[in-house]
Amino acid sequence: MSEHVRLLFLAGSAREQSFNKRLARLGADIAQANGLPSTFADLGDYPMPLYDGDLEAAEGPPETAEQLKNLLLVHQGVFIACPEYNSSITPLLKNSLDWVSRVRAEDEPPLQVFKTRVFAIGAASPGGYGGIRGLMTVRQVLQIGLGALVLPGQVAVARAGDAFGEDGHLTDKGLQDMFKRLIEDLAVAATKLTH
Template identity: 40%
Template sequence: MVTAADTGGDGGTGERGPLRLFVLSGSRRADSLNTRLAALAGVAVRAHGGTADLASVKDFEVPDYDGDLEAADGIPAGAIRFRERLEAADAFVMASPEYNASLPGVLKNLIDWTSRFRPQPFNERQGLLISASPSMVGGNRGLWALRVPLEHLGARIYPDMFSLATAHSLLADGDRIADETLQQRFETNMLNFMNLVEAATRYRCVKKAWVEYLGERPDLTIDRTELSA
């Protein structure tokens, strides 16, 4: 991994603390293949000198999004906890199942609630999407659907997503992916993402604003605009 001495991003001390990644399983099920893959992502993060904060969507229960409910009671506690964990990390990894060629509704709902905070916490945050499925597609179609709301919210999603097909047999042992070629590809993907996150935290791109464009012409009454620090 790139070191602080290489980049000079440490203020001249030559030292830097480890990267902290928030690793989320998009499944509630206890023995989910995606929860197992998320655990392997945590292993890879720690193997490359980072720290991993593992969680599941089940840890952040929220009701279905309802504007009237938000107006009456505010943003629910589950979304508040999720934002806190997200903002405490340098980047996030989401291991998401594929439901009918898309993402799970529970994960989309959590993203929708969390997007209501100001400042909007996904904006400019680096993310990696991974999936595991018994199918030959490996959940890849669901990851393409998941990219859409996250990138709309300004998240910088790593181009090389990782999808593990026939995961029910390849994740049987729990410690690593049974196929050595796929295990190596997974570890390389994780390491490359961590290197990008490390560089991005030191050489931040100046982004003046996040704008949710809703109309034909920018209008403060219909377009949500948020200035970046």
């Protein structure tokens, strides 16, 4: 894996005890342990108003959307742990992506920040399906809507309340290994796309 590639780990929940933040933090730890520089970022630190065209026309995108875009720009691979809300994407994640998609320099092609990075997705849920149904929507938004390359592999952590050990790792070794492989695949794909 390239030493030049940097990975960003996000979660579609800002909740303090969020299982998905736990998954994203674990991903960043796994990446670091494998020599990949990585960052965990909390979307709660990038608060944005609900997207509104009139607000955008009057004030432009919020500064936090520009900050989040800048964070994306210094990472080549992005993993997003996505809670499932009614089988779909969370409003927090969709709103953050929508605003970032509206931040554009005058000479910048549309959606460039998404088209020039590689994404991987996963989910954690207290339910039995681990949020896997919501990932279909997230995949659609990232891939079809924003033009991003999204790796076909994904992880879904079911019964998340019991899934993490005290060390923060997944107690199901097979699932932990699957997550590690996904992160390695993300790093390899990000290296190939961006170098």
